[in-house]
Amino acid sequence: MAGEALSKAGEHISVFKLTPGPHGKFDVIVDGTIVAEHRHEPNAHIFPDLQDLMKAINERVGIAPVHGHH
Numbered sequence: 001m002a003g004e005a006l007s008k009a010g011e012h013i014s015v016f017k018l019t020p021g022p023h024g025k026f027d028v029i030v031d032g033t034i035v036a037e038h039r040h041e042p043n044a045h046i047f048p049d050l051q052d053l054m055k056a057i058n059e060r061v062g063i064a065p066v067h068g069h070h
Helices: 002-012 050-061
Strands: 016-020 026-030 033-041 044-046
Touching (some): 002 016, 026 050
Antiparallel strands (some): 016 026, 033 044
């Protein structure tokens, strides 16, 4: 997921970090701002999907959304 995100928006990102936390949690940080996270709910592990991650990255770096499919 990180590789695909960087291939799509990498030229607009200064710093992209996956920061590990306890129990397998992690944050996705772009240019100092958390844009996505893997978190634990009482009965589930919630992972960011690529579409949501790309939307958050695009909003953070100011890339206009792309409409339609390739």
